[in-house]
Amino acid sequence: MAAGDEHAASEVLRGVARHLNCLNEDNKATRRRALELIRRDTLDRALSSGVQQEVFSALLQPLLRCLSDPMEKCRETSIAMITEFLRSVPRPEEALPYLMPCLAQRFGEKEVLEPAEELRLSAVEMLVLLVEVCGKNLAPFLSEMIRVLQRSILDPFPDVKRESCRCAVEFAKSVPEHFHLQAESLVNPLMLTVSHQHSRVRVSVIEATGAVIQHGSGKNMDDVLSHLAQRLFDDSPQVRKAVTAVVGDWLLHMRDRYSYFHRLIPLLLSSINDEIPEIRLLAADLWRQVGSQWEKENEDDIKDKMDFLLTPPPHYPPGVERPGLGCRELVVRNLGRLVPAVSHDVTDWLVPTRIRTSQLLSVLLLHAEDHSTQHLQPLLATIYRACSESERDVVRNCLAAAKLLGTFVPPAVFLKLLLEHVTTPSSCSQPWTPLMVLAAVLGGCSGPLLKPHLQQIASTLVQPDVCQEYQQVVYLERLSSCVEMLLHQCESDCGSISLQLLQVLVTVQSLSTDSQLSEKALETVQLLCKVQGLDSVIELYRQHMDQLLDWLSSSVSTWSSFSPQRLQLQVVVVQSGPVIGEFLSQLMPLLCSCLQPNRDPEMRMSIFTMFAKLLLDANNTLDSRGRFCDESEQFLCDVLLPNLVWRAGRTAAAVRTAVLSCVLALLHGQAITPGQLLSLEEKLSPRVLSALDEDSQMSRLFACRSLSAILRLIGTSLHQEALNKIYPELLKRLDDSSEEVRGEALQALDLWLSSLTKDYDLELCSPHLQLLFQQLLLHLDDPDSSVQDRVLDVLKKGSSVHPVLLRREVEAVRDKHRSPVYCDLLLQSFSSPPTS
Incomplete structure (x- = not known):
């Protein structure tokens, strides 16, 4: 130090000597004034760096004592002065032996913690300055620095936390060869602060953690990774x-x-x-x-x-670096x-x-x-x-x-595991999960690699335990997705497994309760046609119908109402359209087997309902090749009539209703010739007539309509004995509780009268006609005018059959009716010329 600087420093210190003595006064105003005067005479003067160094060395301990002053302003001024001295003196490290222990005691101990958060912030900022100006010289004071940082990182004031983290980062970089000795002491405070509500604090803590671990021993890596993972x-x-x-x-x-x-x-x-x-x-x-x-x-x-x-592997995902x-x-x-x-x-x-x-x-x-x-x-x-x-x-x-x-x-590897899980999904929490994963894995594999394994995949998917075991919509969606993915990946190569894929899609449609899924499965069927170059779904069914019917027939003896096969049959026969008419030789034995009266009634009912729909459009389904007439007679005798035999129970009644719908559809769809019907009339009519007494309104309605169809087709060919068995049962239906049934019965009676030809012996059968006319005349006085109008039309038809008998019966009851109007209208029709 130059002599001039020494002399100048002595002069400054003599000038502030009295102020230094005032720092020990009890009056706080005096102490504050003394600090301000010391500042004025030192820091505020343009002193050389050498003088400043000497003055700072002399003033340091009094200023450090002021850090514990009861007055906040004194403590604030003291921290500010020390900070300014550190920034301006050439050898700030000379202050460390006094400064660091004092800071550690004042700001690193719980018992004497500085109450003012602004001063705690200033103190940490001073520490950051110390790291900047002292660098490696801080190594001997590692413990003191760590003690302060441990406390300040946990400080309630967010700005103190952030500045402390900054200080930790700079300190770790300044003394890396020593920092690792106590770095782990900062890990716990940092992890306690890493989830602070202020994002800027969290950022600072993470950056400090990075420095602490980077320059530490590495032993605490496990303590911080879970916290960083959460961030x-x-x-x-x-x-x-x-x-x-x-x-x-x-x-x-x-x-x-x-x-x-x-x-x-x-x-x-x-x-x-x-x-x-x-x-x-x-x-x-x-x-x-x-x-x-x-x-x-x-x-x-x-x-x-x-x-x-x-070299990238083949079929690397496109668009991925x-x-x-x-x-x-x-x-x-x-x-x-x-x-x-x-x-x-x-x-x-x-x-x-x-x-x-x-x-x-x-x-x-x-x-x-x-x-x-x-x-x-x-x-x-x-x-x-x-x-x-x-x-x-x-x-x-x-x-x-x-x-x-x-x-x-490789497909051979993943299929070995995947297909095993598909067939035994019990190892997964959800049965459809393996199918979902299989579809995704297939989507990543190329068609040429999959080609040798197509048969293995298709054989697995078509197994009953896979495609029929579960009926949840989500399972069926995943099953359908596997088929769709195979078609997209392998396209025309799927022709070799076309049958199995169609069987899977038929099963999906049959078990699905979701209309969107059924539509999606049908779209996949159309995709199966497209990849094979087929024009339509009908062509696809024509290609496989033989195998499909064999597939269904193999288990027909075990079908019940819970069997998926009955639903599969419905999908096949409905979607195949006219193709089903080409395979009657396989279809009819299958139907005869599952529709025997001793089989499950609910199953029979559903199949009869389906069959009725086919019969109504027989020309485009069962009779598309004009061959159903060869089968219809036997089907009527062996299947329909036995199922019309009365059996107790509501389910049995529902089955008879379904059978009657088939009989009616058979007659309306012209799937049976009049000649065949005439030969079967003696067997058919009694069953239909007995159905007129069913409890089910629908059954009675179907029976009336069936009789009308029979009379329309072969009425004029029936013997009078056969005809005379029909009208009494129809007359009973005129008192039916259903207006619709009454109307159908009147329609049938009208056709019955139209069926009477010249071969009908009027004299011999006059009692039958008399009974018919008498019963109809009773209903001519019905409270319902619409019924009266329809009965009048039927009686007018009867006037052309036996006018004398009818006139006599009308005149006999005219005066007994509530109103003679309808009787008079009927009598007038006798004198009117017949209408053509």
């Missing part, structure tokens, strides 16, 4: 960006990073799917740097792989440790964790490529569990991962 779900993009930067820095620069690759890689790769583009780009850039650095560090180890691994060799190798070498962790987190109770983990799975598989084969079983188990939940994003991400498995894993 990847932070609402603040800046927090997520900070985590990404810190993890990337560890992967690049941490001394023991190789030991933690399996823990750090998932964190960095998770950010590659962040919703913020800036974070995604940062993560991708850091990951590329990590991969490139690893390549350089392990160049000798991977030299033999360089050429092979630089292939990761670098180092990145891929890092994932491959750590995949055994990563898969269990992913498997655990993908079922985490927090939805964001499950979503982020499912995204990570796809990234890992994209890096692992064909190396995922050796981990296929645990990977599939992970995907099964994830796809069994209701969170759509998780399911979508895991299916994308499954598609990558299909791209990189």
Whole structure:
């Protein structure tokens, strides 16, 4: 120190000597005034750096004593003066032996903590300044610095927390060779603060954690990783960006990073799917740097792989940039440790964790490529569990991962496991999960690679335990998706398994209770036609109808109301349209077998209802080739009539109603010739007539209509004895509770009268006509005028059959009617000329 500077310093110190004495006064105003005067005579004067250094050394201890002054203003002034001296003196490190212990006592102990948060902030800012100006000279005071930071990081004031984190970062960089000795002491305070409500505080804590771990011993990595992983779900993009930067820095620069690759890689790769583009780009850039650095560090180890691994595998996902060799190798070498962790987190109770983990799975598989084969079983188990939940994003991400498995894993390998799970889904929480995953994996595999395995896949899907065991809509959707995916991937090659695929789609339609799913399955049937170059679905059924009917017939002896085969039969016969008429020789024995009276009644009822619909459009279905007439007589005798025999019970009555609908459809659809009907009349009429007494209104209605159809077809050919058995039963229906049945009975009676030819012996059968006329005349006085009008029309028809008898009967009852109007109208018709 120059003599002049020494003299100047002495002069300054003599000038402030009295003020220094005043710092011990009890009066707080006096102490505050003394500090202000000391400042005026030292810092506010333009002193040389040498003088300032000497003055600071003399004033330091009095100023440090003021840090404990009861008056806040004195403490504030003292901190401000010390800070200014530190910034201006040439050798601030000379103050450390006095300054650091004092700061540690004042700001690092709970018992004497500074109450004013602004002063605590100023103190931490002074610490940051100390790190900047003293650097390595702070090494001997490591304990004091750590003690202050432990306390200040937990400070209630957010700004103090942030400045403390900044101080920790700078201190760690300044004394790295010493910092590691006590770095772990800061981990707990940092982790207690990492979830602070202020995002800027969380960012600062994450950055400080990065420095503490980077320059520490590495023993506390496990203590911080779980907290940082949670911050990847932070609402603040800046927090997520900070985590990404810190993890990337560890992967690049941490001394023991190789030991933690399996823990750090998932964190960095998770950010590659962040919703913020800036974070995604940062993560991708850091990951590329990590991969490139690893390549350089392990160049000798991977030299033999360089050429092979630089060539993308065939059928690589389009539009996806292939990761670098180092990145891929890092994932491959750590995949055994990563898969269990992913498997655990993908079922985490927090939805964001499950979503982020499912995204990570796809990234890992994209890096692992064909190396995922050796981990296929645990990977599939992970995907099964994830796809069994209701969170759509998780399911979508895991299916994308499954598609990558299909791209990189040989079909022979993944099919061995997948098809086993499809046939025995009990190992999964949901039975449709293996089908869902199978469809996704097939979507990632190329058609040429799948071609040799098509028969194996189709044979599995068509197994009854697979396609008929479950009737949930979601299961059937997944089953249909597998077929659709095969068609998209293999197209015309699917011709070899066309029958099995059609059987699966028929089953889906038959079991589905959802109209949209049925429509989707039908669209897939049309796609099956398209890939084979067929013009229509009808052509497809023509190609396979023989095998389809054999397929159904093989189990017909075991059908019941719960059997899916009866529903499959309905889909086949309805969708095949005119084709079914070409295979009657196989269809009719099948129907005769399952419609015997001793078979399940509910099953018979549903099949009879279906058959009635076919008969109504017989020309475009059963009789499309004009061959059904050869089968109809036997079907009527062997199937329909036996099922019309009365049996007790509501179900049996419902079956008879369905059979009557078939009889009516058979007659209306002209699927039976008049000659055949005439030969069967003696067997058919009694069954239909007995149905007129059924409790079911629909059965009585069908019976009346059937009699009308019989009379219309062969009425004029019937013997009078057969005719005379019909009208009495119809007359009973005129008192029916249903107006519709009464109307159909009158229609049938009108046809009955039209059926009387010249061969009908009027004299011999006059009692029958008399009874008919008498009963009709009773209803001519019906309260319902519409019934009276219809009865009048029927009686007018009767006037042409036996006018004398009818006139006599009308005159006999005219005066007994409530109103003679209708009788008079009828009598007038006798004198009117007949209408043509």
